[in-house]
Amino acid sequence: MMGVTNPFKVSYTLFVLFPVALILFYYVPLPFITSQIKLPYSSISTPLMVSVRASSNSSDIIEDSNKNSSCDYSNGKWIHDQRGPLYNGTSKYCKMKKNQNCIANGRPNKEYLYWRWKPNGNDDCNLPRFDPRTFLQLIRNRHVAFVGDSVSRNQIESLICMLGSNNDDNSSKPKRLYHKGSRKWNIVSHNANLSFYWSPFLVRGDMRSKNNNGPHYNKIYLDHVNERWSRDLDEMDMIVISLGHWFDVPSIYYESGSISSCLKLPQLGDCNNHHVNDFYDPLRKALRVALDSIIEAKASKNEKVDVIVRTYSPSHFQGDWNKGGSCLDDKPYGGEKQVEGMDGKIRRIEMEEVEIAKEKAKEFGGLIRLEIMDVTKLALLRPDGHPGPYMNPYPFAKGVPEHVQNDCVHWCLPGPIDTWNEILLEIVKKLVQHHHQKAEQ
């Protein structure tokens, strides 16, 4: 077990442990890199873009009940916006991971802060700016838990900063609470809690070790949900769940107590006859086990829950992996860029599993509601939104160093990940409205 009581430390370890999947170094240990890099991110043949129509039938559409229009938040374009972000990281209520505080780390170009997401739809389809008061009203007396990897943490830290940006009295600001196994915040004025559970596989698993004091591969137990978050299910009213970035590395998968398959471990004897070429089936199983566990736990106690599955967030390493891949763009891509390759496959699995889980949840009436929060396309279009070298303070203060560490996975705060929370707010509006309608019936 790693430092369970200190999620900050755990996430930091993730950062350091995963140079391959998350951050490219010049000097990444070689055996993993070769197989890693041969999986072409953008050239896996079949484009897996789900068409606008197809996704129009899914839950990422938020219909405005007063209008006959509907907005497709999962597709659109980034347009210039003078207003800029709601926060800048200097507030005492906004405590973000230092590696994502790009402004404080001296990122010179600020243009990435002045864009907003314009969803597809008719002209009156706009994504409202995040309104902290509205969000707090909607989560009054509720506990919203984020479960996932460090990108999930990235999102909740954005949310905490945005909630802390209002000018109301400090009882409406998120305040850190001590809680074993999660990072937790309480909002006194609304009796609401927010939390982050670090669980990159969602199921039980041991992360591979970068040092030689543990295996260099993940051990993932596909048929056991991770108790770290599942033991607190009773207390959760809304769960924002995600996965992906920890899967594309050497792994052993276990089912029913024995090895079911191995990824990228050609030399390991235990893996004979168990080799698989990709992680898509294991990822699907992990997500299914997580969603099934939520449905079972809540249905058995007759408790309500809203589950939001946030789709995969693409990374943007460019250039040769062994020459310090980086993300140097300083503008969003135009809409022509398609979600494809690994990004598209993971996203499609997530959409499919949400549909399957919705079917299962049907028999419990409106008790368990599932939604997809499809951010893959809007994230894909923002190569400019990552810390890149500004994951560290003033990386070029002494000239250009020999080894530049780049983060092209997480997002600067403030930055495009703030938009995810604007979409989250729209989804929560829709869900809460639904519960009220149910209650009145």
Ligand SMILES: *[C@@H]1O[C@H](CO)[C@@H](O)[C@H](O)[C@H]1NC(C)=O
């Ligand atoms: C939309 O989804 C519903 C239920 O999942 C299905 O019955 C219907 O045929 C779908 N419509 C389209 C246009 O795909």
Ligand SMILES: *[C@@H]1O[C@H](CO)[C@@H](O)[C@H](O)[C@H]1NC(C)=O
């Ligand atoms: C539906 O939308 C169209 C186009 O936006 C508009 O012209 C029409 O008046 C709307 N109808 C209703 C009933 O709101």
Ligand SMILES: *[C@@H]1O[C@H](CO)[C@@H](O)[C@H](O)[C@H]1NC(C)=O
């Ligand atoms: C951050 O925001 C505060 C308050 O809005 C403002 O006074 C300060 O100048 C900002 N700092 C930067 C670096 O933009």
Ligand SMILES: *[C@@H]1O[C@H](CO)[C@@H](O)[C@H](O)[C@H]1NC(C)=O
């Ligand atoms: C928020 O967390 C505190 C401390 O764990 C707990 O006492 C309280 O009941 C929680 N409130 C909600 C609405 O979950």
Ligand SMILES: *[C@@H]1O[C@H](CO)[C@@H](O)[C@H](O)[C@H]1NC(C)=O
């Ligand atoms: C609010 O501000 C008061 C006075 O500055 C302070 O005593 C109190 O601890 C603050 N409460 C929170 C929740 O930060």
